[in-house]
Every structure is written in structure tokens, then in C-alpha cells.
Amino acid sequence: MGNLATRSEATGTGRAEAVRASIRxxxxxxxxxxxxxxxxVLRxxxxxxxxxxxxxxxxxAELDAHLGRHRGSRRPSxxxxxxxxxxxxxxxxxxx
Incomplete structure (x- = not known):
């Protein structure tokens, strides 16, 4: 079972990095x-x-960078x- 947990954790880490890359x-x-x-652009x-x-x-961070292009824009709730x-x-x- 240790291998299964390790594999699961590695997959979770890989997914998190994939999501971050997609956001970037x-x-x-x-x-x-x-x-x-x-x-x-809308998507x-x-x-x-x-x-x-x-x-x-x-x-x-990406939203802040985007809103920085628009004067006076702030992050919404x-x-x-x-x-x-x-x-x-x-x-x-x-x-x-």
C-alpha cells in the first residue's frame, strides 16, 4: 500500500503542476x-x-498582471x- 500512496501523491503533484501550467x-x-x-481570449x-x-x-498572480493593464482595476471578490x-x-x- 505504501507504493499506492506514493504513486497517488506523485500523481496529485503532477496534476497540480499541470493546472498551474495551464493557468500560466x-x-x-x-x-x-x-x-x-x-x-x-474570452475562454x-x-x-x-x-x-x-x-x-x-x-x-x-495572473489576474493581478492582467488587471494591471487596466487603470484602477481591482480584483473582485x-x-x-x-x-x-x-x-x-x-x-x-x-x-x-
Whole structure:
């Protein structure tokens, strides 16, 4: 059973790093949105806002970098951020 626990822990660590890498990729799109399709930018906004709302420190840093491009913008509360994520996702899907 020790091996199973070790394997499980390693998989969890790998997943966490994969999520952080995904958040960083979406953050990169938000830092340089020119040239990306609008739909992809909206999906990136949805992803980063949702991850921030769920407490991701990586997403918080990416959101701060994104909001730094907009004068006077501040981070929303997690509840508002989740609503914004849903709205951005609907816009990306064309259902908003």
C-alpha cells in the first residue's frame, strides 16, 4: 500500500503542476491578446477568473498582471469572479 500512496501523491503533484501550467498559458494569452481569436481570449478570462475564485495563488498572480493593464482595476471578490467566469464562458460559447 505504501507504493499506492506514493504513486497517488506523485500523481496529485503532477496534476497540480499541470493546472498551474495551464493557468500560466491562459495568463500569457491575457498578457498579449493581440493575434488570438476573441473566443480564445474570452475562454482564458473565464479560466483565470474561475481558478482565482477557487483560491489558486497562480491565478491570483495572473489576474493581478492582467488587471494591471487596466487603470484602477481591482480584483473582485471570489463570488463575483465566479460569476464573471460564467459570463466570459457564455460569451465565448456565443450564448450570452
Amino acid at each position: 498559458r491562459h495568463g500569457e494569452i491575457l498578457r498579449h491578446p493581440e493575434g488570438y481569436p476573441e473566443r480564445l 482564458s478570462l473565464a479560466y483565470v477568473y474561475a481558478a482565482y475564485a477557487l483560491g489558486s495563488r497562480t491565478a491570483t 471570489p463570488d463575483v469572479a465566479m460569476g464573471m467566469a460564467r459570463g466570459f464562458q457564455r460569451m465565448a460559447d456565443g450564448t450570452a
